[in-house]
Amino acid sequence: MHHSYLDKYADGDSFFHCLDSRVKFLAAVAFSAFVLLSGPKAIAVLFCFAVGPFAVLIWADIPLSFVFRRILAVCPFVLILALSGPFYDRLPENVAVGPYVFSLAGGWLRCISILGKFTVTMMTLFALVCTTRFADLLAGLEKMRLPQVLIIQLGMLYRYLFVLMDRVHHILRARSTRKLRNLGFRRETEIAAAMAGSLFIRSIETSQKIHIAMQARGFCGQFHSMRTMEITRRDIFFIAGVIIFLGLIQWGVKPFMGGAFL
Amino acid sequence: MHMANELISIPVSGVTIGAAAASLGLICSRIRRELVSEKIALMGVLGAFVFAAQMVNFQLPLMPGTSGHLIGAVFLATILGPNLAVIVLSSVVIIQCLLFQDGGLLALGCNIINIAIVPSYVGYFVYRAIAGDRKNKTRLLAAAVVACVLAAEAGSVLVVVEATVSRVLLVPVGTFLATMAGVHLLVGAMEGVITVAILSYLTTVRPDLMEGITADGILSRKAAIISLVIITIITAAGFSLLACGKPDGLEWSYLERPDRPDFKPLIVNEDMRIKAADEFHGKIALMPDYSARGASEEHPVSAGWTSLAGIVGSAVCMGIIWLFAKLLRPAKPATK
Incomplete structure (x- = not known):
């Protein structure tokens, strides 16, 4: 498995790919926070919020089908909790869409609102991750004073994630070619434990080899990087854009939306 | 188990991110001194191991079609000690959020804690x-199962506490x-079984690796006290939520009874309690939107038009952006 399997779109060269990773990270956090600040039954305003990440994703040339397939894959837990809403709040509320006014249970409004916020904040996260290489994101986080131990740990984890995933794919393939039926819980557990255990032993051995290699290259507890990070005019332009967009929705659009209903 | 952004409120998110950052910072500064390159490599690879081990699935009994897998918290904590395990697992949670989009950016604090x-x-x-300082094998294995169950339960109770304090969900506490406790009892039990199986596999195959774990049982009394305190605090939090479930459910008090699905609520929108609940929401949601909401109730049609305009406008906006991007982008080379 190639290491860029997960963030295969992060290597682009669009306007958003070239921004400073700190700026993008903070913008994504602020944007998510503003989305969550809209009321528990707000729906219409979420459409306006969605324009932001949508624009970034489109301009950065990231296929929306990829984004939405991944969002669908991670939604089950939220979906279950959101769908419990209609069971507990059946109080009808008036919903006005253009000339039509109809009533819908409050629980459904909440449910739709939760799922809408989930989609918008997930799109924001994708807009961040798909335009930023993981190494850049880590460098940005390090500049933002995250503990260096954690940064090194994240970097090492990312580096060896794909190595071990390849290994586990080999092990799983070996099992599926040899095991042709369900062997009962006890035996299945033993097999799984042996697989995980042998993977663990191999991981430890790998880490010892890495340690020897690090020592051979004179590792002294510090990682050095040639990268210089600085805020350019492009970043200031982006920050201004985000502030104007959020301000416009928060104080320009939201008050007219009625906050609560469609 | 991974919380999403939408299940917590902004204050809860801020507090949990602060708490997670503070404890991670504390742990990092404590282990920094004793961290040699061997440990650095070991932690990094074991983080990757957690991901890989989670892909090793096995059939669950009684539930055809479902499969369980290792989560790894207790396994790592017993092997690496709690401090290193926290760093490894936190890095796993952060990567799950950033690369696999499992759990939201603002819920990262919650997820790291839980x-x-x-x-x-x-x-x-x-x-x-x-486990104590005995080298009794059954006792060690029993310890692993109980530890897994309690760890899973503690995490699940915290999920409930965070979601309830946020007041985003309508489900009664x-x-x-x-x-959550029921599901995680099963999850914890499964985790215990697989952890025990792996530990016993490792003791037979590589006893030299496992020696360090079973040998030093010096802090068992201190450990007993600390674990009791932690469990008591978490249980107390769970029970106090249950106890104040009724007043906490201010907004459910006017709702229909969940045990009688065909019960039609007689209360209409003018009810005092709804006003109170709305006012309450206005307070906790930081955005006092209830005045605007009142306006929309008086003029539902005009509010309907503005929101329709918002939706249509957003859609048109997205369409224009898409069109421009399509027109302005240089033609792609055919190789792809």
Whole structure:
């Protein structure tokens, strides 16, 4: 498995790919926070919020089908909790869409609102991750004073994630070619434990080899990087854009939306 | 188990991110001194191991079609000690959020606390308290199972606490707590079984690796006290939520009874309690939107038009952006 399997779109060269990773990270956090600040039954305003990440994703040339397939894959837990809403709040509320006014249970409004916020904040996260290489994101986080131990740990984890995933794919393939039926819980557990255990032993051995290699290259507890990070005019332009967009929705659009209903 | 952004409110998110950052910072500064390159490599690879081991699935009994897998908190905590396990698991949670989009950016604090910090410490101290300094194999294995169950339960109770304090969900605390605790009892038991199986596999195959874990049982009394304190605090939090479930459910008090699905609520929108609930929402949601909402109730049609305009406008906006991007982008080379 190639290491860029997960963030295969992060290597682009669009306007958003070239921004400073700190700026993008903070913008994504602020944007998510503003989305969550809209009321528990707000729906219409979420459409306006969605324009932001949508624009970034489109301009950065990231296929929306990829984004939405991944969002669908991670939604089950939220979906279950959101769908419990209609069971507990059946109080009808008036919903006005253009000339039509109809009533819908409050629980459904909440449910739709939760799922809408989930989609918008997930799109924001994708807009961040798909335009930023993981190494850049880590460098940005390090500049933002995250503990260096954690940064090194994240970097090492990312580096060896794909190595071990390849290994586990080999092990799983070996099992599926040899095991042709369900062997009962006890035996299945033993097999799984042996697989995980042998993977663990191999991981430890790998880490010892890495340690020897690090020592051979004179590792002294510090990682050095040639990268210089600085805020350019492009970043200031982006920050201004985000502030104007959020301000416009928060104080320009939201008050007219009625906050609560469609 | 991974919380999404939408299940917590901004204040809860801020507090949990602060708490997670503070404890991670503390742990990092504590282990920084003793961290040699061997440990750095070991932690990095074991983080990757957690991901890989989670892909090793096995059939669950009684439930055809479902499969369980290792989560790894207690396993790592028993092998690495709680501090290193917290760092490894936190990095796993962060990567899950950033690369696999599992759990939201603002819920990262919650997830680090629920999945990394609390299970590691609870699991480690419970394991230590039960296993003691004996080299009795059954006792060690029993310790692993109990530690896994309690660690999973502690995490699940915290999910309920965070979601309830946020007041985003409508599910009554009791139901939510019972469901989460029940599901995580199963999850914890499965985790215990697979952890025990792996530990016993490792003791037979590589006893030299496992020696360090079973040998030093010096802090067992201290461990017993600390684990008791942690479990008591978490249980107390769960029970206090249950106890104040009724006043807490201000907004459910006017709702229909969940046990009678065909019960038609007679209360209409003018009810005082709804006004109170709305006012309450206005307070906790930081955005006092209830005045605007009142306006929309008086003029539902005009509010309808503005929101329709908002939706249509957004859609048109997205369409224009898409069109421009399509027109302005240089033609792609055919190789792809």
